[in-house]
Amino acid sequence: MNEGSHPSSGVTxxxxxxxxxxxxxxxxxxxxxxxxxxxxxxxxxSESSLRPGGIISGQNVFGVCDRALxxxxxxxxxxxxxxxTSELSIRFMRPARGETVRARxxxxxxxxxxxxxxxTAWTDDPERPVAVxxxxxxxxxx
Amino acid sequence: MNEGSHPSSGVTxxxxxxxxxxxxxxxxxxxxxxxxxxxxxxxxxSESSLRPGGIISGQNVFGVCDRALxxxxxxxxxxxxxxxTSELSIRFMRPARGETVRARxxxxxxxxxxxxxxxTAWTDDPERPVAVxxxxxxxxxx
Amino acid sequence: MNEGSHPSSGVTxxxxxxxxxxxxxxxxxxxxxxxxxxxxxxxxxSESSLRPGGIISGQNVFGVCDRALxxxxxxxxxxxxxxxTSELSIRFMRPARGETVRARxxxxxxxxxxxxxxxTAWTDDPERPVAVxxxxxxxxxx
Amino acid sequence: MNEGSHPSSGVTxxxxxxxxxxxxxxxxxxxxxxxxxxxxxxxxxSESSLRPGGIISGQNVFGVCDRALxxxxxxxxxxxxxxxTSELSIRFMRPARGETVRARxxxxxxxxxxxxxxxTAWTDDPERPVAVxxxxxxxxxx
Numbered sequence: 001m002n003e004g005s006h007p008s009s010g011v012t013x014x015x016x017x018x019x020x021x022x023x024x025x026x027x028x029x030x031x032x033x034x035x036x037x038x039x040x041x042x043x044x045x046s047e048s049s050l051r052p053g054g055i056i057s058g059q060n061v062f063g064v065c066d067r068a069l070x071x072x073x074x075x076x077x078x079x080x081x082x083x084x085t086s087e088l089s090i091r092f093m094r095p096a097r098g099e100t101v102r103a104r105x106x107x108x109x110x111x112x113x114x115x116x117x118x119x120t121a122w123t124d125d126p127e128r129p130v131a132v133x134x135x136x137x138x139x140x141x142x
Numbered sequence: 143m144n145e146g147s148h149p150s151s152g153v154t155x156x157x158x159x160x161x162x163x164x165x166x167x168x169x170x171x172x173x174x175x176x177x178x179x180x181x182x183x184x185x186x187x188s189e190s191s192l193r194p195g196g197i198i199s200g201q202n203v204f205g206v207c208d209r210a211l212x213x214x215x216x217x218x219x220x221x222x223x224x225x226x227t228s229e230l231s232i233r234f235m236r237p238a239r240g241e242t243v244r245a246r247x248x249x250x251x252x253x254x255x256x257x258x259x260x261x262t263a264w265t266d267d268p269e270r271p272v273a274v275x276x277x278x279x280x281x282x283x284x
Numbered sequence: 285m286n287e288g289s290h291p292s293s294g295v296t297x298x299x300x301x302x303x304x305x306x307x308x309x310x311x312x313x314x315x316x317x318x319x320x321x322x323x324x325x326x327x328x329x330s331e332s333s334l335r336p337g338g339i340i341s342g343q344n345v346f347g348v349c350d351r352a353l354x355x356x357x358x359x360x361x362x363x364x365x366x367x368x369t370s371e372l373s374i375r376f377m378r379p380a381r382g383e384t385v386r387a388r389x390x391x392x393x394x395x396x397x398x399x400x401x402x403x404t405a406w407t408d409d410p411e412r413p414v415a416v417x418x419x420x421x422x423x424x425x426x
Numbered sequence: 427m428n429e430g431s432h433p434s435s436g437v438t439x440x441x442x443x444x445x446x447x448x449x450x451x452x453x454x455x456x457x458x459x460x461x462x463x464x465x466x467x468x469x470x471x472s473e474s475s476l477r478p479g480g481i482i483s484g485q486n487v488f489g490v491c492d493r494a495l496x497x498x499x500x501x502x503x504x505x506x507x508x509x510x511t512s513e514l515s516i517r518f519m520r521p522a523r524g525e526t527v528r529a530r531x532x533x534x535x536x537x538x539x540x541x542x543x544x545x546t547a548w549t550d551d552p553e554r555p556v557a558v559x560x561x562x563x564x565x566x567x568x
Contacts (some may be wrong), residue, residue, distance in 0.1 A: 058489075059485055059488055087371055087516060089276065089373050091278060108235065108262070108274045113397070116235055129250060129251070141397060166335070200347075205342075205346075279561075280539070375534075377534065378535075391517040391547070393555070400519055416534045
């Protein structure tokens with residue numbers, strides 16, 4: 001999707017993943033794709049953290065949505081560790097059955113002080129999202 | 143946009159506006175467009191209700207977002223007055239300068255008990271939204 | 285409630301209402317009470333704007349919640365017209381039947397850049413709220 | 427707080443923790459206190475999951491808020507594994523520095539189909555919350 005669109009910051013998937021590896025030592029969440037004002041995050045939880053019935057927990061779905069928006073911010077402002085989640089609201093629509101959960105965040109607004117985005121999360125079928133979310137990141141105070 | 147897509151309920155813009163006229167007697171919010179799981183609402187506030195500087199109030203922007211989602215629900219379940227807003231979260235991104243505010247709601251999920259959608263609101267330029275929102279409507283209890 | 289607590293900004297109900305009268309010319313929403321980091325807003329809609337069955341609209345309930353949080357900000361930072369709603373999420377719990385809707389906002393956080401608060405709205409019975417909300421105001425950019 | 431108030435469902439902290447141990451096998455989140463329509467959840471993350479600077483991650487703060495609301499639901503409807511998070515919105519107010527994060531959820535509404543609550547999370551000092559949240563749980567479909 002969005003073939004040929006590129007992050008205006010020039011950031012690449014590899015740069016983001018290298019940054020994550022360095023900073024979040026135990027982290028299994030990675031960046032899978034980036035484009036102009038959007039990014040996809042991917043998370044495969046350990047089997048022991050799954051809920052009964054093989055369901056990925058709501059907390060992990062929230063986490064991957066939050067990360068997708070973090071990476072989407074990087075597509076505009078570059079890798080800026082101190083851009084922080086100000087608020088995020090999430091709606092859970094069906095159980096997150098599957099091994100891997102992905103989330104795609106699209107920025108709706110990138111201002112000087114804050115960035116706003118909308119996120120969709122899915123497991124096996126992107127057409128049947130498990131959750132949608134919307135939230136705000138704030139840039140570091142100067 | 144979405145040329146050729148049609149509401150699965152078969153509802154039309156005219157049917158929605160006729161319903162609104164009958165039920166919400168003093169209402170200036172109308173339906174402008176509908177498609178398959180999406181709708182556009184439009185609202186032109188009276189001059190006296192504008193904020194200083196000719197800004198449409200946050201409450202009115204919220205109202206048109208809420209309405210767009212209401213109409214989007216109709217595209218799936220037909221005109222159902224008793225589908226009710228359960229929750230809505232909104233982010234205001236810039237002042238709503240302009241005479242008319244429009245909102246486009248897209249359904250992310252249409253379940254038996256609830257419908258979830260994402261909304262974008264704008265005044266003059268759809269590419270510069272004044273707000274985004276996300277929310278849930280619930281169907282009547284049986 | 286909170287007898288004897290006073291706004292740290294020293295702002296009074298009369299000062300807030302005088303400000304509202306001057307700035308929001310057609311506004312029926314007023315400030316009813318203030319204390320240390322909290323405020324109560326009150327709104328009596330015109331009969332013609334009521335929904336069928338004498339219900340106050342969701343948009344008006346949202347509006348009074350938003351205002352209560354605005355006034356609560358004033359209790360900390362003084363009357364600052366340009367403190368703006370960044371985001372607000374609301375849950376509607378029962379129809380807002382009644383002539384007047386009130387909302388009480390309590391600040392959870394008052395930072396340099398943003399203020400966060402939680403709001404409860406009711407009509408006849410404060411023990412049976414019609415909605416709860418939570419949101420963020422941002423201070424003017426310097 | 428709320429000394430002498432008891433869950434109307436009669437559920438106890440021990441019953442909730444026994445249920446958690448059985449169902450969520452790897453779970454470190456426990457119930458610390460319950461009362462009439464409120465509950466406190468507690469979570470101590472492993473050191474390896476902390477963020478740089480010893481910060482508890484936003485995802486873990488979300489998780490403990492979500493859990494507090496789950497336990498608060500139990501105080502009204504009893505232990506009902508299939509009451510599910512429909513939506514939750516969270517505001518992060520300061521870094522969650524500390525070893526343990528706690529969240530207190532209070533129910534604002536307990537209806538037949540849904541329960542709504544407001545949550546405060548803190549680490550060392552309850553008077554300086556790290557986050558506030560608000561959300562909705564839905565009861566199982568019959």
